[in-house]
Amino acid sequence: MRRGDEDAFREFAVAQWPTLTRLAYLLVSDAGHAEDIVQTVLAKMWPVWGRVRDEAPEAYARKVLANTATSWWRRRWHGERPTESLPEREQVGYDEIARRLSDRAALSAALRALPARQRAAVVLRFADDLSEQQVAAALNCSVGTVKSLTSRGLARLRQDGVLNDERTTLTNGSTP
Numbered sequence: 406m407r408r409g410d411e412d413a414f415r416e417f418a419v420a421q422w423p424t425l426t427r428l429a430y431l432l433v434s435d436a437g438h439a440e441d442i443v444q445t446v447l448a449k450m451w452p453v454w455g456r457v458r459d460e461a462p463e464a465y466a467r468k469v470l471a472n473t474a475t476s477w478w479r480r481r482w483h484g485e486r487p488t489e490s491l492p493e494r495e496q497v498g499y500d501e502i503a504r505r506l507s508d509r510a511a512l513s514a515a516l517r518a519l520p521a522r523q524r525a526a527v528v529l530r531f532a533d534d535l536s537e538q539q540v541a542a543a544l545n546c547s548v549g550t551v552k553s554l555t556s557r558g559l560a561r562l563r564q565d566g567v568l569n570d571e572r573t574t575l576t577n578g579s580t581p
Contacts, residue, residue, distance in 0.1 A: 410454060410455060410458065413454075413458060414450075414451065414454045414458075417458075417462055418447050421462075421463065421466060422443065424533070425443045425446060425466060425467075425470055426439050426440055426443050427439075427532070428467065428470060428528060428529070428532065428533055429442040429443050429446075429470055429474060431516065431528045431532050432470075432471070432474040432516075432524060432525060432528055433474055433477065434513045434516070434517055438477065442470065442473050442474055442477060443470070445473050446466055446469045446470045446473055447466075449469050449473070450462070450465065450466060450469060453465075464539060464542055464543060467529060467533070467535070467539075467543040468542065468543040468544070468545065471525045471529065471543050471544055474521075474525070475521045475522070475525065511566075511567050512567055515561075515562050515565045515567040516528070516562075518561070518565070519558050519561055519562075522544065522554055523554045523555075523557055523558035523561070524558065525543075525544060525554075526540055526544060526551055526554035526555045526558060527554075527555055527558040527559065527562070529543055529544070530551070530555050537551045537552060537555075540555075
């Protein structure tokens with residue numbers, strides 16, 4: 406690969422890392438595994454970078470991420486993993502911490518309860534704010550399938566009571 410391609414890929418990886426990691430986290434609910442998935446996505450993109458570079462590398466990355474997260478979910482154990490030290494947290498009031506944790510835990514649990522393709526459709530559609538056509542391309546399905554997956558996923562989240570609370574959002578400040 407040429408030096409220019411290496412630089413372009415490095416710039417892409419650095420620019421897309423936060424977005425891809427956030428999406429992966431919403432799909433797998435674990436920060437460490439989310440980073441592992443994004444690394445895998447970037448490793449899968451490296452050999453085909455010359456082909457996807459000039460087309461739609463962000464869309465290709467989302468598609469690979471959705472497929473990788475689904476594959477990971479199917480084959481890995483999802484139990485607790487011990488750690489030697491706990492990460493430091495920001496200093497906020499106990500009430501605020503409890504509210505945030507409660508909201509996140511409820512949303513995370515509800516998302517985990519969705520089937521993998523519904524979860525991917527809901528996360529890509531609302532957390533990444535993609536159009537139905539972009540989600541269809543990422544999931545390699547029709548727009549009608551995306552509408553169906555999204556509708557069923559949102560109905561399940563509403564049924565679980567996660568989307569009835571004004572504080573719970575899938576996006577930065579807006580509810581679906």
